[in-house]
Amino acid sequence: MVAAGVSVVILFPLSILMGVISAISDTEGSVAVTFGFSLFSITLAPLFYGFTTYIFALIAAWMYNLVAQKTGGIAYRTQQEKAQEHEQHV
Template sequence: MKKQVVHVSVLQSAKVMAVLYLVLSIPMVAIMAIPAMMGTQGAAAGMTLGMLVLMPILYTVLGFIFTAIGAWVYNLVAARVGGFEFTTTESSN
């Protein structure tokens, strides 16, 4: 059974992806914080720690913005050429 996705909710898609980007950025920040706290001194340490705080915020905001743009463009394209096509099966669960 084939189905087409012909419309994507722009705001809902962007919200979901923003939260996913936030969740994905937290482990990256934790990994990058280890060497940042071990070796840098003075102004470089402040800048590095500032970036560690700023990165999840930027990652979330930019993820929201670019997902919204992507969903909007997808809707324009899908209206003219059709959406993604995929096959589904019935589940016995």
């Protein structure tokens, strides 16, 4: 979801900018191509980025689990701090 959201935030202004630049330029047909790309970037690109990020995250988690079985993984320990350390003295 984060990848899809970031792609919308990045690609929406970019597609508007491309549309403006295409409308200003003198080449014929460039507006239609730019509109097609803009439509793609606003609708399909976030879905594509979200899906591919999900797939690659699954692959990375699978690879980590394979390595963690052989090496023991990452150890992380926490401990509670004493209440006196949190008090501020005036």
